[in-house]
Amino acid sequence: MPMSRLHTPPVTSRLPTVGTTIFTVMSALAHQHGAVNLGQGFPDFDCDPALLDAVNTAMRAGLNQYPPMAGVPALREAVAAKVEALYGHRYDPGTEITITAGATQGILTIILAIVHPGDEVIVLDPCYDSYEPNIELAGGVAVHVPLAPGSFEPDFALIQAAITPRTRAIIVNTPHNPSATVWSEAHMLRLAELLRDTDIIVIADEVYEHMVFDDQLHQSVARFPELAQRSFIVSSFGKTYHVTGWKVGYVAAPATLTAEFRKVHQFNVFTVNTPMQHGLAAFMADASNHLGLPTFYQRKRDLFREGLAHSRFRLLPSQGSYFQCVDYSAVSDLGEEAFCRWLTAEVGVAAIPLAAFYKTGFDQRFARFCFAKKDETLRLALERLAPL
């Protein structure tokens, strides 16, 4: 039979196992049931109006055409100054900092730039959901190493055992999504020691760098010269300034790594939107805009934790990021996904099952809440959760 003219050719999927993410599923369910959405990680409050004004000023000033491929120089300079002030390492804005379309594009671009078919990349489970498909798209193999169950501490013996001659990179995420743990100085020193005699590159996902609580310091790889020399740092203006929908971030790395990164970036997005970059550069001139974030989020964390203190949820430590994980085993016998669906539909609060962040679907009876919400949103959620 002749083929119909209206024929869409079939495609062999590059990512056959990828489907709808749990974030989309839970957000849709939250919408359907009118639940308070503490699932997906984004603020329900607006950014500082000064940032909007700065972007508007840039647009009105006619800054609406392609910026330089690596990003607006003033923004790269602002990033270099911030990183140096906080972590003591100077990245050259000309050759070592690139503005990206959010951290997500930064991570994909790094992986496409450095991973060859058959290369292995170590990821520590539970982990952010874009890592593995990114590695697969590059033809690489994600080697999953679990963080210690319960504490989410890195197990360096397991990491060491996972290293092979094919290991190209390791992805480290601190503060950590979903567990809300942070790596200590000792962890970073141990990582440096482990990688010392290797050519393994570190992809440091530091998107929550400005959300570290209880007077702890964010242990950026930039603080450790040995690590900085072999690392790509990824950060996100979206996370930092409450504008996740703007999708602007940056990648900082030594010049030779940045040169390879930019080869891919150039033909991936080429450039990132101009007025947002100018607005962010102007806004960053006031360091209090990021220095005040730990206090801002710690207060929300404490409000949320205090509201659950007398419930049967066991609160895990929340040292950084804007997440709070709970052990709900005293509340329900359901598995994590079933529990989160029940919580959304019957209790009216959406959460994310931790199992969604594990390759193996490991189910510990843990759920993740996002507390980057207005106080009134958190109070409404607490009214529903506290009696459990």
Ligand SMILES: Cc1ncc(COP(=O)(O)O)c(C=O)c1O
């Ligand atoms: C660990 C981690 N990395 C990267 C991202 C993506 O950041 P962006 O929105 O800037 O792409 C997220 C967002 O949730 C995240 O949690």
